[in-house]
Amino acid sequence: MAEKKQSSFEKVGYTKQLPTNADINNYESISVKNKDGKSTTLYRHIVKEKKFDDTTNFSSSWDVFNSLV
Numbered sequence: 001m002a003e004k005k006q007s008s009f010e011k012v013g014y015t016k017q018l019p020t021n022a023d024i025n026n027y028e029s030i031s032v033k034n035k036d037g038k039s040t041t042l043y044r045h046i047v048k049e050k051k052f053d054d055t056t057n058f059s060s061s062w063d064v065f066n067s068l069v
Helices: 058-068
Strands: 027-033 039-045
Touching: none
Parallel strands: none
Antiparallel strands: 027 039
8 A cells, every 4th residue: 555645735734634723823833735636725824932142232243243344
C-alpha cells in the first residue's frame, strides 16, 4: 500500500479542519487546488510573535562600531 505523504503546507502548520470551538478570526486560510481540480481550504493559527534580532539592539551595534573605528 502506498503511504499518503504529508504536504508541504501541513509541514508548516496548516490543517484541513478547524479545531472545535475555534474562532475563525484567529486563523488564516488558503485555498489550494488538488491535481484532480478540487479546491481544498487549509487553515493555520495566526501566531503573533515578537521577532528580535541584533539590529534592534542599537547600543550593542554602536559598541561594535566604535571598537572598529
